[in-house]
Amino acid sequence: MNLDSSPIAAIATAPGRGGIGVVRASGKNLQALIKALFGETGLKPRHATYIPFKQADGSIIDQGIAIWFKGPHSYTGEDVLELQGHGGPIVLQILLARVLEAGEDLGLRLAEPGEFTRRAYLNDKLDLAQAEAVADLIDASTEAAAKSASQSLSGAFSKTVNTLVDSVTNLRMLVEATLDFPEEEIDFLEKSNARGQLKGIVDALEQVFKQAAQGALLREGLNVVLVGQPNVGKSSLLNALAGNDVAIVTPIAGTTRDKVTETIQIEGIPLNIIDTAGIRAPDEAVDVVERIGIERTWGEVGKADVILHLLDADHGPSRADENITAAFPAGVPVLRIWNKIDLSGHKPGVDQMDDATHIYLSAHEHIGIDLLRKELLRIAGWQQTGESLYLARERHLIALKNAGAHLERAGQHAAQDDQSLDLFAEELRLAQVQLSSITGAFSSDDLLGVIFSRFCIGK
Ligand code: GDP
Ligand code: ZN
Numbered sequence: 471m472n473l474d475s476s477p478i479a480a481i482a483t484a485p486g487r488g489g490i491g492v493v494r495a496s497g498k499n500l501q502a503l504i505k506a507l508f509g510e511t512g513l514k515p516r517h518a519t520y521i522p523f524k525q526a527d528g529s530i531i532d533q534g535i536a537i538w539f540k541g542p543h544s545y546t547g548e549d550v551l552e553l554q555g556h557g558g559p560i561v562l563q564i565l566l567a568r569v570l571e572a573g574e575d576l577g578l579r580l581a582e583p584g585e586f587t588r589r590a591y592l593n594d595k596l597d598l599a600q601a602e603a604v605a606d607l608i609d610a611s612t613e614a615a616a617k618s619a620s621q622s623l624s625g626a627f628s629k630t631v632n633t634l635v636d637s638v639t640n641l642r643m644l645v646e647a648t649l650d651f652p653e654e655e656i657d658f659l660e661k662s663n664a665r666g667q668l669k670g671i672v673d674a675l676e677q678v679f680k681q682a683a684q685g686a687l688l689r690e691g692l693n694v695v696l697v698g699q700p701n702v703g704k705s706s707l708l709n710a711l712a713g714n715d716v717a718i719v720t721p722i723a724g725t726t727r728d729k730v731t732e733t734i735q736i737e738g739i740p741l742n743i744i745d746t747a748g749i750r751a752p753d754e755a756v757d758v759v760e761r762i763g764i765e766r767t768w769g770e771v772g773k774a775d776v777i778l779h780l781l782d783a784d785h786g787p788s789r790a791d792e793n794i795t796a797a798f799p800a801g802v803p804v805l806r807i808w809n810k811i812d813l814s815g816h817k818p819g820v821d822q823m824d825d826a827t828h829i830y831l832s833a834h835e836h837i838g839i840d841l842l843r844k845e846l847l848r849i850a851g852w853q854q855t856g857e858s859l860y861l862a863r864e865r866h867l868i869a870l871k872n873a874g875a876h877l878e879r880a881g882q883h884a885a886q887d888d889q890s891l892d893l894f895a896e897e898l899r900l901a902q903v904q905l906s907s908i909t910g911a912f913s914s915d916d917l918l919g920v921i922f923s924r925f926c927i928g929k
């Protein structure tokens with residue numbers, strides 16, 4: 471990967487055909503590029519100019535809008551040139567090639583993936599969490615996910631995290647100042663209400679973690695695997711949950727030959743549902759081809775967040791079902807779904823029995839599907855709250871968790887029978903490093919700046 475600071479250019483719009491396509495360039499100084507492309511008069515910053523895009527020999531490639539954002543007032547913080555032309559893959563390729571040629575003397579090169587946003591981060595246009603939110607907004611698979619990504623992008627998550635960092639920093643600053651004056655250490659914890667402050671931070675952190683963990687659900691969704699004997703109603707259940715006909719439902723056993731994945735959403739949470747081919751216990755395969763298929767299916771089962779084991783409520787479980795149950799990986803929650811209650815006469819409902827959750831429903835008649843939806847949300851850990859959610863990434867959750875662990879240890883060092891202020895301060899520092907890693911803003915110089923600017927050490 472080439473990540474030097476030379477100017478970069480790329481097609482910014484999605485591949486394929488569209489009404490508009492954009493070629494974008496970014497660099498510290500793009501004046502020469504603009505002149506090479508549009509002549510001596512150049513472009514007026516932040517004005518849309520309708521202008522022909524020409525080859526070096528004067529022939530016209532396309533007509534479109536050119537906008538020059540003079541740094542630092544741009545997405546990347548550098549000069550940015552945007553050429554909006556017609557959105558055809560070939561015409562955009564030609565335009566990009568022309569831009570690269572015109573910028574050759576400047577060292578203009580093709581951008582690496584994410585490099586525009588990386589520069590925005592390096593130039594302090596966005597912090598790390600916001601830069602990540604750009605990608606999350608683009609990748610969002612549901613409306614709810616898009617909404618919380620745009621929240622994070624606007625800086626709401628970063629602001630919350632920064633507030634936590636500030637509280638930890640303030641407390642640490644207090645402690646460290648005391649460490650330099652040993653006579654003041656005595657009773658410091660009491661006088662400064664350090665324990666109370668710490669508790670406040672721990673509570674706030676817990677709240678942020680909750681909002682981030684819920685947001686992470688919106689981002690990652692839940693991987694659900696549907697298993698069960700041929701003809702038990704897996705495809706019908708998938709259809710009932712999805713609300714449209716994605717899988718083939720037929721009365722002939724074994725029609726679902728390969729896996730079908732469908733992403734549906736329940737209250738905005740994406741559920742990636744995999745409808746497996748009629749599964750058998752791993753050692754029951756009859757031939758090589760079947761064994762490969764079965765191994766693949768068990769591979770999916772092992773990666774699932776929840777297994778939906780479909781059983782026939784009318785016929786009861788078969789030997790094969792019992793073998794499948796015995797082979798389920800430990801630790802993955804299983805919902806036993808008794809389908810076809812319209813035939814068996816069971817009432818729709820949820821039952822806890824033998825350490826398992828049993829749900830009675832009819833996929834075909836759409837009876838009891840809501841019970842299953844609710845159960846899936848419960849397993850996902852979804853709690854509907856009025857609070858805004860942060861579309862957090864695993865990295866953020868880990869950092870929040872680690873910070874929580876350091877704060878807990880800080881609390882232990884602040885206990886009556888311990889009171890090791892230096893260790894207390896050290897744990898606060900570690901918590902601060904973890905939290906700061908979320909926005910990528912940590913530097914110990916920052917901390918020193920805060921200490922000296924806000925605290926009168928010579929008092
Ligand atoms: P799969 O092989 O497990 O995917 O099963 P399908 O979804 O293809 O269903 C097999 C057959 O059972 C089809 O004829 C469905 O219409 C039927 N079926 C599925 N669910 C129900 C149900 O709840 N009640 C009844 N009576 N039939 C069902
Ligand atoms: Zn099927």
